[in-house]
Structure formats: structure tokens, C-alpha cells
Amino acid sequence: MNFSIQTPLENNEILLNPLDEKDFDLLYKVASDPAIWKQHPVNDRWKKEVFELFFKGGMESGGAYVIIDKLSGEFIGSTRFYNYIENENSIMIGFTFYAVKYWGKGINPSVKKLMINYIFQYVDKIYFQVGATNIRSQIAVTRLGAEKISEENIAYHSKEPVNPDFVYELNKEKWLKL
Template identity: 50%
Template structure:
């Protein structure tokens, strides 16, 4: 069985992940246009149309991005993606994730990570996460689900200047 980094449908009780489409731009930007979403992110200006347009273009081109949708209401929750699959290292990255403030603190991020990890661990032994050095909220959340910090380095986000990121790892075991 080969690793499809953008399966047609992943779902649990709280959320469903649907492959990101060009037609999702407006509803996703509506969630992303809140500056609080990006406050601690390496690019705090992604709430602006030009910066978000660049983010969205990269997401579409990645062929691994998902629209996160509330399973009960079909509301747009945010976006995440798989990227940098390395068959030789048996690893993949999960990232470029954002969740609308309305959904913070309600289990959506945990449900998202569990869904994505459970799927990925059918194909790989390691999942990495790049998290901005000053994104304390995301660092705290990823540690809560068992990730450990393994490295620090500059990451060049799609079409953006490089920024210091911490690398976290969760092993299949």
C-alpha cells in the first residue's frame, strides 16, 4: 500500500479532512483573516490577503493540504498538510496548520493531530513538525501529545523569508 499524502477523506467524531481545493480560498481566508490566528506564527502577517494568498498557493501546490471541517456543522475550522515525505527515512512532516480562534481550546487541534498521526503511522515510523521558535502555543500543544524537540534550524516557508523553527518528533512506537 503506497502513502497517499492527500487521501480523499479522513474523519473522526470532531473533524473531517478534505483535500484542499482552489474553491476553498474564500471560506479559508475568512478564518485566516483574524490576526490572532497568526500572532505567534513566524509570519504574523498571514491574516493579510497578499500573505495568505501566498500561503494558499503553496498549500494547493503541495498536493498534501487539507481543509479542516467541523464534522457536525460543516464549518471551516482551518487547514493543515502533510509534506516532505521521505520513504528512505520512513518519515513525513505535518504542518502549515492553523485553526480559527473559535475552535481553540475545544479539542480540535488534538483531534486533528491524532487523525493525521494515525493515518501517517500506517506508512511511516516518524512524524516531524516544524514550529516557529516563538510560537509558544503550538509548542505547548505538540508537547502535550508526546512530541519531543529534536532540532532547531531556519525554515524557508513557501515564498517567504526563512525563520527560526524548532523541530519536534513523534515516533510510531
């Protein structure tokens, strides 16, 4: 891989900063709202000990970001690039969550478009894994032009249970035509 999956990214609304150990407390403050995780397969991620696994996975991925509202300076969530597959020239985007007060405000499409435009300089395909019960995220990725290609059983972390996920694909050629 001759590109960074943790370079800072920004637009007029948001800043994506590489996740750092020192970000835990502020990010957990956002993640501790049970409403965020209601549709998620790991719906108890609002608990500190469960969120710690999520955060650790983000640090280990080498591609995780904290999402910051540029106007207020507040931490509003997290997302990441992960699982780069060289022979397929593909990568995944996911593990995204936002503070409830930012839902429906256009932040998710703004974040995803920023990430997609950056990473399509280097890869040809992006995959999104979305929990089978996470209807909100399924709708969000299809609005980006991604198409459902499979269903898989996934454990997000070795200490978490296996859950059904849908896999969506977005290819560069299609994205550039949108």
C-alpha cells in the first residue's frame, strides 16, 4: 500500500483527524448514548467496556478517524478505512457512528464523500459492511450508489459475537459517473 489510510481530511463542515489514544474520553462521551447503537448488531456498544473493544479495533486498524464538527470543535463520531486488499485494489469503509444530534443533517454523506473522493485516488473498489438490522446505514450506503452484493456473518472483534451483515460495493467507475 503506497498511500495513507489515515491522512487528515476535511471539507467546510467536518474534519477527520487520525484516531489517537488521547481521544478515548471525548469519543466515548459521544458513543455512550444508547440511541446510537439501537439498530447496530452490537447494540450495547454504549457500555464503556464494550466501546473499549471498538476503540481498540480502531487503533489497531491504522485507518480510524475521529469526526469533528469544524464550527463547534466537538467530537461527533468516528469512522475508518480498513481491510485493504492489494490484489483486488479494494478497501472497506465503515465502523461509522455519529452523535444523534447530527443525524439527518447531511453529515454522513459529507463524511463518506470526503473519504470516497480521497481513497478513489488509490483504489478501484470500496466495500461497506452493514449490520442486517441497521436499516439507517443500509439506506445511507445505497444513497451513495453502493449496491448490495452479499450477506455474511461477521464478528467485528474477536471478543464479539458473530452477526449477519450485508456487504455493499461501490466501484470507482460508477462513482465518477454520479
